[in-house]
Amino acid sequence: MTTGKEKHSPLAAATHPLQGEVPLGFLDLSGALFFVLDGAGVVARASQALHEAAAEVPADGDGLLAALLGERAAAELSARLTRSRAAEEPSALGTWSFDFRNAPWSQCLVFVQPLAGDDGNMLVLLRPVPEASAERRQFERILDSMPDGVFIIGRDKRVRFFNEACGRITGRPPEEIVSHGCACNDVIRCHTEDGLSYAHSLCPARSVFSGEAGYQCEEMLLTNSDGEERWVETSYSPVPNPDGGIDYVIGVVRDVHERKTLEERLHQTEKLASLGQLVAGIAHEIKNPLGIIMSSLDVLENPKRPKKQRNEAGQFIREEIRRLDERLRSFLAFARPRDLQPAPVALGGLLRRRAASMEALYPDLKLEVDVSQPEPILFADEEQLNQVLTNLVMNSGEAMEGEGRIVLRARQQGDTAIVEVEDEGPGIPEEFRSRVFDPFFTTKAEGTGLGLSICYQIVLAHGGTLSIGTGRSRRGTCFTVRLPGGKVRVAGGE
Numbered sequence: 001m002t003t004g005k006e007k008h009s010p011l012a013a014a015t016h017p018l019q020g021e022v023p024l025g026f027l028d029l030s031g032a033l034f035f036v037l038d039g040a041g042v043v044a045r046a047s048q049a050l051h052e053a054a055a056e057v058p059a060d061g062d063g064l065l066a067a068l069l070g071e072r073a074a075a076e077l078s079a080r081l082t083r084s085r086a087a088e089e090p091s092a093l094g095t096w097s098f099d100f101r102n103a104p105w106s107q108c109l110v111f112v113q114p115l116a117g118d119d120g121n122m123l124v125l126l127r128p129v130p131e132a133s134a135e136r137r138q139f140e141r142i143l144d145s146m147p148d149g150v151f152i153i154g155r156d157k158r159v160r161f162f163n164e165a166c167g168r169i170t171g172r173p174p175e176e177i178v179s180h181g182c183a184c185n186d187v188i189r190c191h192t193e194d195g196l197s198y199a200h201s202l203c204p205a206r207s208v209f210s211g212e213a214g215y216q217c218e219e220m221l222l223t224n225s226d227g228e229e230r231w232v233e234t235s236y237s238p239v240p241n242p243d244g245g246i247d248y249v250i251g252v253v254r255d256v257h258e259r260k261t262l263e264e265r266l267h268q269t270e271k272l273a274s275l276g277q278l279v280a281g282i283a284h285e286i287k288n289p290l291g292i293i294m295s296s297l298d299v300l301e302n303p304k305r306p307k308k309q310r311n312e313a314g315q316f317i318r319e320e321i322r323r324l325d326e327r328l329r330s331f332l333a334f335a336r337p338r339d340l341q342p343a344p345v346a347l348g349g350l351l352r353r354r355a356a357s358m359e360a361l362y363p364d365l366k367l368e369v370d371v372s373q374p375e376p377i378l379f380a381d382e383e384q385l386n387q388v389l390t391n392l393v394m395n396s397g398e399a400m401e402g403e404g405r406i407v408l409r410a411r412q413q414g415d416t417a418i419v420e421v422e423d424e425g426p427g428i429p430e431e432f433r434s435r436v437f438d439p440f441f442t443t444k445a446e447g448t449g450l451g452l453s454i455c456y457q458i459v460l461a462h463g464g465t466l467s468i469g470t471g472r473s474r475r476g477t478c479f480t481v482r483l484p485g486g487k488v489r490v491a492g493g494e
Contacts, residue, residue, distance in 0.1 A: 024123075032125065033108065039120030041065065041078050050126070053103040077110075081122050085114055095129060105129065105136070149253035152239070153184045155209060160248065162187070169232065169255050171225030188253065190220040190234070204236045205249045219256065231260040282331060289320040289327075296320075331450070340381045340461055347410040347417060348375040350382065354389045355408055364403040367393070372411040379485055384458045388466075389421070391451040392479050396423035399477065415484060422471045422478040433468055459483070 027034055028047045035046040043065060065074040080093055093110040100106055108126040115121040140161070143150045149166035153159055159182050162174040170187055177187055185199040198204070204216035217235040224230065233256045239248040296313035299305050305313075348371035355367035378385075389408070396406050400423055409420040428436060437456040459466040464483040471478045 027125075033127070034123060034125045036115070037065070037081065037122050037124060041081075044121065053100045054098070077124075081112055081124075085120055085122065089114070096126075098126070103128075149251075149255075151184070151188070151251045151253070152248050153205060153251065154248055155246075157184050157205070158182065159184055159187060166253060169222065169224065169230075169253055184251075188234075188251075189223045190232070191223070193221065204234065205251065208236045208238050208249050209246055211246070219260075222253070230255060230257040232256060282327075286324065286327070289324050292320050293317050338384070340384065342379050342381055345378045345380050345382045345385060346375060347371065347378060347419060350385060350389070351408040351410055351419070354386060354393065358390070358393045358397070358406075362397045362402050365397055365400070366405045368405065368407045370407060370409045374412075376410050376412040376417045378417045378483055380462055380483060381458075384461075388455045388458050388481065389419075391455050392421040395451060395479075396421060396425060396477065399423060399425035417483045417485075419481040419483070420478055421481075422476060424471065424473065424476045427470060427475060427477050428468065436468060437466070 024034075024036070024045070028049075031049045032047055033050050033053065035050060036044045038044045065077070077093070077096075080091075090111060090113040093112060095107055096110045098106055098108060105128040107129045109129060111125040111127070113123040113125065115123055140163070143161070144164040146163065147165055149169045150161070150163045151159055151166050152161040159177050162172075162177045164174060166172075166188075167174045167177075170189075172182075172187055176182075184205065185203065190198040192198075198220060204218055208216055215235070215237050217233070219231060219233050221229050222232045233254045235252045237250050238246045239250055241247050293316075296316040299313035300310050300317070302310075348369070351369045351371060355369050359365060359367050393406060393408075400406075404424045406424075407420070407422045409418075409422070411418050437452050456466050459481055462483050463485075464481060467480050467482075469478050469480065470476070
């Protein structure tokens, strides 16, 4: 029985009829699943039922068997058929998995039977396993009840399973996607914010199939069937076969559009709040010096005031202008950080120079430097790191009112350089520690509250972290800077 469909199918029957003891025509009419392999291992004939179950298999001739079973299984079947031919008797090969597109089952019991004649033709009979069908339906019901989209794609990038949630997210009916063998990229149309499509080189499933990544999770924009863009979170995991290869990838897609929208609104609100805080801080820091300047000008312009008072008023004006200039420099450093200019930095030398200069500024402070050997070096902006150390040491010195001991340490931990500034002061109360790096937060009568914020910003720009804790002596404060990319200096070079 030949139809137009068979002429275009890779399972099309051979033009010559096969004769033998097995009534192939009767098997075909009965709806049995079978195919015949000739002595060269090429599919010579297949039943109409197999045509319908395995429609659109993208192979023909000697490649058809590998398309149905996979290359490893096809090679194993060929080897078993060789043994069966030699024995000239039928045998059962067990339960095999097939990649059928138009059938609710994928597992079949496999039987082989040599056909009469000396041409070595073998009959391969398949019998679907009913239990697999029931289990699969139960499996599909479970996945359809999930709120997240779940889909399965094969190595050819075609969708093999598409649950109901996937249909809601993409706007495409699941039964249409699977029955038509749609490609994943045609259904789940994802792209970056810049409009770059994930269809080809960026596709996460591609790296999972290639073995470059065992698990992929990304946020991306998805365009549904109505042309609406929504944020989704996708994850891809491999489904390994018994031989260790990857035949399928299971994907999960979650609609996170509402969450992303709320995050963007929150981010905008935080920016506005920071701007308000910045303006309030500037107003506060400028208001007091301006008040002093105005009062001093009144004294300076009054000819009845003694000359000494007028001279003092002039000094006050000069001092407040200098203070305003310092404040504005701090504001600019915080609001518009300078670009990094990285170069090799020997942390030991940097700490020693900083300790020497700070001892000159605070003669009653004792600064100790403890650098592990070999000496850590770092590729960083030395001037900005020097600013961080200066602010941290000055913060410790002011906390101890200019008297006491400060220890500067540097050590290497893996690929991370660690710098510590530890003092013996009263410490920072626990309730303030979460706020010390906030702009304009300070417990001092004088100061902008920007010093530690600028330190935090500089360390963050280097890809590091700045944290606060208690000193090793269980008192005082210890600031810890962790900077990535550190290494150690060795004899004769770096």
